[in-house]
Amino acid sequence: MNGVARFARTSRALHWTMAAMVLAMLFIGMSMVASLGAYHSLLSVHRPLGILVLVFVVVRFVNRQIHPPPPFLQDMSSRERIVASASERLLYLLMFLQPLVGWGMLSAARYPIVLFGPVHLPPILPHDLRLYEILRSTHTALAYGLCLTFMGHLCGVLFHTIVLRDRLLRRMAP
Amino acid sequence: MALQFLLPDGEEWRTAMVDTPVFAVSTPEAFRDQLVAMAPDPATGNADPVKMKAFFARHPESARAAERIKAQTPSSGFHDSTYGSLNAFVFVDGGGRRTPVRWWMVPVQPFESATPPPPAGVPNYLFDALATRLRQQPLQWHLVLTVGQPRDPTNDATIPWPPDRDRIDAGILTIDTMEGEEASLARTVNFDPLVLPDGIESSDDPLLSARSAVYSASFRRRAGEPVSASAVTNTEVEVSGP
Ligand code: HEM
Secondary structure, eight states: OTTOOOOOHHHHHHHHHHHHHHHHHHHHHHHHHTOSSSHHHHHHHHHHHHHHHHHHHHHHHHHHHHSOOOOOOTTOOHHHHHHHHHHHHHHHHHHHHHHHHHHHHHHHTTOOEEEETTEEEOOSSOOOHHHHHHHHHHHHHHHHHHHHHHHHHHHHHHIIIIIIOOOGGGGTOO | OEEEEEOTTSOEEEEEOBSSSSOSOSSHHHHHHHHHHHSBOTTTSSBOHHHHHHHHHHOHHHHHHHHHHHHSOOBSSSTTOOEEOOSOEEEEOTTOOEEEEEEEEEESSOOOBOOSSOOTTOTTHHHHHHHHHHHHOOEEEEEEEEEOOTTSOSSOTTSOOOTTSOEEEEEEEEEOOOOOGGGSHHHHSOOOTTOOOTTEEEOSOHHHHHHHHHHHHHHHHHHHSOOOOOSSOHHHHOOOOO
16 A cells, blocks of 8 residues: 555545546437437436536536645656646546536527426527537537547556556555 | 427426327337338339338328328418327426326417418418418417326327317417518527426327437537528518507
8 A cells, every 4th residue: 555645535536426427428428319219318317417527527626726636656757747647637628618518509509408307507608500500519529539538548547557557546546 | 380488487398289180100210110101202203102001001000190180171271270299298296296288279260171272383372371360460379288197198199189188278379470480489499399397297208209309400400501591581471560
C-alpha cells in the first residue's frame, strides 16, 4: 500500500459514480436513437441522468480545486504527464459540454425539457431550427469524442496496470 | 389537426390527430410492412394489389381497420371533420388512479358529406374553403374524452372501443384566425405525441414510442433542410380578424 499517493476519498467516489453515469449515458443515447419501442422510456431516463451529469461535473470541478490530484508516478515521462493531464481536461470539458448541448438543443427545438413528472427546466436558447440542427449534430460529435477519449483513458490505465504493473490504478481504486 | 396546449406552469401537451375512426396498423412492424406493400409498382405507378392482399392476409387487424376507415363517409372539408388521437393514453389522477383515454375533436359545425370529385387544378381547395369560412365566423370543436374500461384494448389502435363508453366533454376549441405555413408553428414544432403534461402518460400502445422516435428523426432532417416555399401562404389564407 505504501508509496502510492491516492486521490482523496471524495474524488474517488465522484470518479466512479460519474464513470458509471457517463458510460450509461453513452449506451442509453446510442440505443435510444436506434430504437422504436424503447425510444421514449430511454429518453425519459436520458434527460434527467444527463442533467445529473452536468451537476456532478460542476461538483467534481470544485472538488478538484479543493483536493488537487496526487503527484504523478515518478517514472512517468514528462510527455506522458502532458498527455495524461490534457486527456483529463478534455474529459472534463466533454462531460460539461455534452449535457449543456443536450439541454440547448431541446431548447432550440422548443421541446419541453421534462426531467420527471411536472419537473422541467427552462429553455436556455431561443426557438431556432437551424441552431437545433447544429446542436443536434454537435451532440452526436461530442458523444463520439467522449467515447474515444474514454477509450484512450481506459487503454492508458490498462497499459499501466497490466504491462507496467506500476500500481497506477491504486491511486483511484475505490 | 395538431394542438399545442401551453400550461401556466410551463408544462405542455401536444397532440396530432387524424380524421379516421381507427388507425390502419397496430404495430411499427405492420406500419413498415404496409409501406413496403404500398410502394408503387414502377410499371403501373400504383400499389401492387397482390402485395396489398398479402399484407392484409398477414395483418387481418389492418384489413378490418381498412374496412372501418372505408366505411366512414368523408366530410366535405376540414371544418366538419372529427379528429381523433386514435392511440390510447393513460390519465392519472391525484391519487394515482389510472384511466385509459382516447380523445376526439368533434366539430360544432354540422357534418356534410364530401361531394366528389374535388375541383381540378386547385390543390389547396380545402385550405381555401377553411379560410373562406373563417372570414365569416369562428369554427369550433369539442374536446371529447372517451373513457376506456379496464378490458378495452389500449395497445391496438386498429380496434375501436365499444360505442357506449363514457364520453366527457372537456372543453371547446375556437379557431378564429388562420395563417400560412411560413409563419406557423406547424413547421417549427414537432407534434410529438409523447409531449405530455404530468397526469397524461403513454399507454402500452407500441405505436406511441415509435411515433415519437420517427417524428424526432424526421423533424431533425427537416431542420437541416433549406426552408422551402410554403404551399399555403399567408396572403392566400389571410383572415381579416372579426
Ligand atoms: C453526459 C451526458 C450525455 C451523454 C453522454 C449523451 C449521449 C447521447 C448520445 C450518444 C446520443 C445519440 C446521438 C446520436 O447517435 O445521434 C444522444 C442523443 C440525445 N440526447 Fe444526449 N447525452 C447526454 C446528455 C443529454 C442531456 C442533458 C439531454 C437533454 C436534457 C440530452 C438529450 C438528448 C436527446 C434529445 C437526444 C436525441 C434524441 C433524438 O434525436 O431523437 N442528452 N445523447
